[in-house]
Amino acid sequence: MATKRKYLIAGNWKMNKTAPDGVELIEGILNEIGSQSEVGVAVCPPFTALESAAKALADTNTITLGAQNMHPEPDGAYTGEVSAAMLRTLYVGFVILGHSERRQYFAESDAFINQKVIAALENNLKPILCVGETIEDREAGKTLEVVETQLKGGLVNVDKKQAEQIVIAYEPVWAIGTGKTATPEMAQEVHAAIRKMLTDIFGSDIADKIRILYGGSMKPGNAAELLAEKDIDGGLIGGASLEAKSFGKLVEAALAQTKADG
Ligand code: 13P
Numbered sequence: 348m349a350t351k352r353k354y355l356i357a358g359n360w361k362m363n364k365t366a367p368d369g370v371e372l373i374e375g376i377l378n379e380i381g382s383q384s385e386v387g388v389a390v391c392p393p394f395t396a397l398e399s400a401a402k403a404l405a406d407t408n409t410i411t412l413g414a415q416n417m418h419p420e421p422d423g424a425y426t427g428e429v430s431a432a433m434l435r436t437l438y439v440g441f442v443i444l445g446h447s448e449r450r451q452y453f454a455e456s457d458a459f460i461n462q463k464v465i466a467a468l469e470n471n472l473k474p475i476l477c478v479g480e481t482i483e484d485r486e487a488g489k490t491l492e493v494v495e496t497q498l499k500g501g502l503v504n505v506d507k508k509q510a511e512q513i514v515i516a517y518e519p520v521w522a523i524g525t526g527k528t529a530t531p532e533m534a535q536e537v538h539a540a541i542r543k544m545l546t547d548i549f550g551s552d553i554a555d556k557i558r559i560l561y562g563g564s565m566k567p568g569n570a571a572e573l574l575a576e577k578d579i580d581g582g583l584i585g586g587a588s589l590e591a592k593s594f595g596k597l598v599e600a601a602l603a604q605t606k607a608d609g
Pocket residue numbers: 359446518522523524525526562563564565583584585586587
């Protein structure tokens with residue numbers, strides 16, 4: 348069952364936390380997790396909290412900063428938007444792209460998300476590309492079809508050399524913020540299918556290195572069994588990332604699994 352990939356536990360704060368509240372949360376998380384480096388840890392605050400978060404993280408490598416979105420163009424007349432270069436100046440390392448809430452509320456298409464993935468990679472930002480089915484998709488037996496369309500659509504023209512930088516997050520829409528989690532077996536089935544799709548696109552050497560995170564009501568009570576699955580390489584966490592203790596416990600679970608994997 349050994350996972351050869353370094354686990355990544357990433358907190359998606361969504362539209363929560365002012366700048367000062369974000370600093371407090373980061374200080375709390377640092378307190379919980381200490382200075383380990385075996386598990387990758389990232390927090391993704393809203394844009395307004397990135398600069399203060401970057402300052403709060405200036406003396407540590409334990410946590411990487413991520414953003415929740417960006418625009419593909421380098422600059423220009425795109426009111427309300429933020430470019431990859433703007434994020435880089437705030438020491439941002441990851442950027443969540445194609446989250447289901449962006450797809451649903453802001454009508455983001457696979458083609459638009461693909462432009463963002465390309466722009467992120469060109470600017471040395473690691474995309475966390477989100478894919479996942481709705482409950483209607485699942486009930487219609489279309490889960491893998493939907494995930495494949497989103498995955499392949501998001502990865503058009505991605506250079507093989509840059510593909511390892513990408514992180515995929517499988518987030519079944521029906522499990523987000525609902526308390527309903529995919530069972531470990533359900534999640535593993537889709538993660539394995541995603542790994543196979545990545546193998547078709549990039550070849551197995553690269554596909555074996557790409558981390559596939561699970562997202563959707565992941566919390567301390569269910570993290571261990573999810574992370575024990577072969578193709579689940581971490582989590583993208585909403586609700587449970589807003590509190591230092593619960594987020595710290597998720598990092599602990601990934602650390603325990605890393606040790607168990609040997
Ligand atoms: P929850 O952990 O609150 O279900 O959110 C998951 C998510 O959407 C992370 O991006």
